[in-house]
Amino acid sequence: MSAPTTGPTSTDTSTTSVPTTTSDDPTTGGPWELGACNPIDPALRILPYPSLFHMREAETATGWRVAFPTEALPVNSNMVEIDPVYLNEKDGFSTLGALLFYFADVDLAGTVGHQNLAEFADEGAKTVLLDVETGERVPHWIELDMTAPTPAQRLVVMHPATPLRHGKRYVVGVRGLQTTMGAPVAASPAFAALRDDVATDDGSVEGQRAHYELDVFPALAAAGFARADLQLAWDFVTVSRENSLGRMQWLRDDVLDAIGPSGPPYVIESVTDADCADADTTIGRTVVAEMTVPLYTVTDEPGTLLTRGPDGLPFRNGEKEVEVLIRIPCSLIDQPTATSGRVLQYGHGLLGGKGEAESGYLGRMANDNKWIIVASDWTGMKSEDTIGVVAVLTENPTDFPAIPERSMQGFTEFIAAMRLATGALVDEPTLQFTAGDNSTYSAIDPSRRSYYGNSQGGILGGAYLALSPDIERGVLGVGGMPYVLLLPRSADFDQFFALLKSYYPDHRDIMVLISLLQNLWDPGEAAGWAWAMNREPDPAVGAKQVLLQVAIGDAQVTTLGAHIQARAYGAATVAPQTRPVFGVEEKAPGFTGSALVEWRYTDIPDEPVTNVPPDKAFDPHECPRREAAAQQQLRDFLETGVVNQYCDGPCEGLRSVTCP
Known part of the structure; x- marks a missing residue:
């Protein structure tokens, strides 16, 4: 894999762009020095995120390290900069982090959302998240950040629907997006120059050209994303498990x-x-x-x-x-x-x-x-x-x-x-x-x-259970992962959002900040331990069985986070399931293994489709733990490892009765 050229040393994080004449051969030219800002998405210095642009080759488990310059990171209203020292300890990015990019006035009609996840593999899909090593498309969805106060501050957020592999390279491709007026979204001049093989005098463009020619465009073309159709593309490396x-x-x-x-x-x-x-x-x-x-x-x-x-x-x-x-x-x-x-x-x-x-x-x-x-x-x-x-x-x-x-x-x-x-x-x-x-x-x-x-005991518990040498089975109630998905959809985070807005007037910086911090949060919450639970367990602790009991419409922890856990743990829903969940098999009760059980409360409003919290006035967060059927199911699971069903049909109830 060719790295973006960074000048005389692989550890150089200089932010000075050095214009240099390009060569007809895209694999030569330079040396180039990449600036703090990736010009292929000029909306914010850090976009698109995460990107190999902000990584450098190094002697690590992945062969890379994160290398953010301070200038690329958000600055608060008191002009306090983020020192990237802890971010740059990582040899890659989170396996369940959010991926961010920006197009002004974009309409996401026809894209893959969390309600139509199965369409991620369709021939005409507008976005792709590609495992370069296997050539496989990764299930994902995209959405606008509707927690932002104005359309101009809404980033496009891509969420992996299953954990990415540790220490692997992924490529993102975007095509076919339109504005709200129905016109095709225009690629940035820098990305268009890479895509269309047009020479520039920008070192941050030319320094990436060889890498795009050898490692990005061919991978996307092999997945059916023609170079000429792309509006944006980039790649990144995920963190190693060791790191x-x-x-x-x-x-x-x-x-x-x-x-x-x-x-x-x-x-x-x-x-x-x-x-x-x-x-x-x-x-x-x-x-x-x-x-x-x-x-x-x-x-x-x-x-x-x-x-x-x-x-x-x-x-x-x-x-x-x-x-x-x-x-x-x-x-x-x-x-x-x-x-x-x-x-x-x-x-x-x-x-x-x-x-x-x-x-x-x-x-x-x-x-x-x-x-x-x-x-x-x-x-x-x-x-x-x-x-x-x-x-x-x-x-x-x-x-x-x-x-x-x-x-x-x-x-x-x-x-x-x-x-x-x-x-x-x-x-x-x-x-x-x-x-x-x-x-x-x-x-x-x-x-x-x-x-x-x-709740938090279900989020952090997903890490503790995977880590513990003494516990083989556990129940995670109204939990989920990762925090970057959970926080914007949580009513509990509203007060923190209000504080952040006073420090970061451009809401895009807030979403960037939450996404950056996921890289540091991974070892302290369930997301970082997704593979370790039972797919690739630590030999010292063995594989674990997990029962997930959650409430549809939870205003504090979105069930989307539990769906990601269920897919990560190989969990099944219990027949009759409350609703189908993408990537989660329905099984007849009486099975052993991990399970996801959702309760629907018919006297509360439908949960929002966008990344905003449900109305906390109708929050069923406390309900599942108080359901007799949930307690009986929990008992059987902890005592025997068998997942039984005690609901009379799909698990439904009234919030006003169960947890008024």
């Missing part, structure tokens, strides 16, 4: 080495008993333990980063204390026969805390099924992180890695909590009870371990 996930895998292995099979040291902070003779009591004992675990961040506070040694990997930076909540149901306390239960680790919602595990419905499920609920705050995405998250997004996005990297510290704490619960706590006196024959028994069965997370 994306390596730090987190190191953290997992190191914390396991530090705490051992029994888990970390701990002390019991409190024990609270309830009267199980009361028919309304479900949880008979609540224990709060404080465990001591390794600290891997620079400080133990919001806004901090992981430590980085000379090799770029983290290192232990002392210790920290973490509270763990353990809830023992009445059905496991002082039973006639010794009875030990499954440990169900719970992941809480957006910027919340472990107290969410004290919800009444969860207590009833625990009591009915003899489960011990274990929960801790998700460091990085708990309530005390709120101010830090806001500050990073608005004031200085350079520090954005603090959000996923502090969450990665949180992953180590979840790993430690599970090891503690199924290790040292098995013999903890406060978790020992008396059977009818006066023998004692532990409430905990250390061999039975599962994960259940809702």
Whole structure:
């Protein structure tokens, strides 16, 4: 593959364009120096995004590295620039990132949207996302960014409908688009010069010519996208798995080495008993333990980063204390026969805390099924992180890695909590009870371990479950991936949008910013672990089974994100399915494997087709977890791995009844 020429060294990120005479042979000429702005999409310096234009050859797993100059990145209204130092640690772009480009006054009629995904492979499709190595078209859809206040600020956003492969090159082609007046969209002068083989004196055009001639136009032509028809085309390389996930895998292995099979040291902070003779009591004992675990961040506070040694990997930076909540149901306390239960680790919602595990419905499920609920705050995405998250997004996005990297510290704490619960706590006196024959028994069965997370617990849980060596099955409630897809469609993000708009008056910069940050977010959320869950699992942890339970019209986490998860995990819908989902097979209940189950609430408005949130006044986000059929399905799945169906026909209900 020929690289865009960058002057005398492959690591040069100069932003000075050097006009040079071109040669009749497109593979010679130069040397050229690429500027900060790719002229083939001149609307913003960074477009089209992501692009090989902003990469350089390097000794990495992919053979490339990201090489953004500061000048290419958005600047806020306080003239604060983004330092690309953390972006440029990557050897490629996210496998589930958004792809961005811009045409003024464009009409997307006749393009592939998320409602007609099957048309991505049609001969007449107007866009293509091409795996260069295999020549296969990748399922995707495009849409205008309707979160923008005016048509002039609406980028065209392309979303992969399935995760891209790690460390591979992809080519994007666009053709046949028209303006709202019905005229063909005009290619930029720079792209037209490349397409039509017209020489220019622009080094940023000529420096790409050989690459387009050898690696871009031929790949598109082989896929049926004739060079003469193209309005825009570009390519990029995805991040290697090693580069994306390596730090987190190191953290997992190191914390396991530090705490051992029994888990970390701990002390019991409190024990609270309830009267199980009361028919309304479900949880008979609540224990709060404080465990001591390794600290891997620079400080133990919001806004901090992981430590980085000379090799770029983290290192232990002392210790920290973490509270763990353990809830023992009445059905496991002082039973006639010794009875030990499954440990169900719970992941809480957006910027919340472990107290969410004290919800009444969860207590009833625990009591009915003899489960011990274990929960801790998700460091990085708990309530005390709120101010830090806001500050990073608005004031200085350079520090954005603090959000996923502090969450990665949180992953180590979840790993430690599970090891503690199924290790040292098995013999903890406060978790020992008396059977009818006066023998004692532990409430905990250390061999039975599962994960259940809702909302943020379903998003981050998709990473934690793939990462954990101790859990083989998990349920992700109203979750999804990636964040770049979820945030614009989430009512929870409206307040953050309002803040961002005050810092970035051109809304296109906001969408660019969210897309850029996905590259850094991957190891801290489900998107980065899409392949690791069960398609290409880490041999150290094995493949996982996942049950996805979601609500159509969710105003906080769009079901489109769960559809991407389902395709990534090889999940099936359960007959009778609520609606067909592209790329997801319908199976008769009673199967093993991963599954997607959607609930439709017939008393709420239809979900928007565009990338805006549904009306939160009718939000069914809380409903699936409270459905008896969902709870029964969840029980069977966690206990046996079998996916059963307890809905009477397709899973439907009334929001006003289930979660008013």
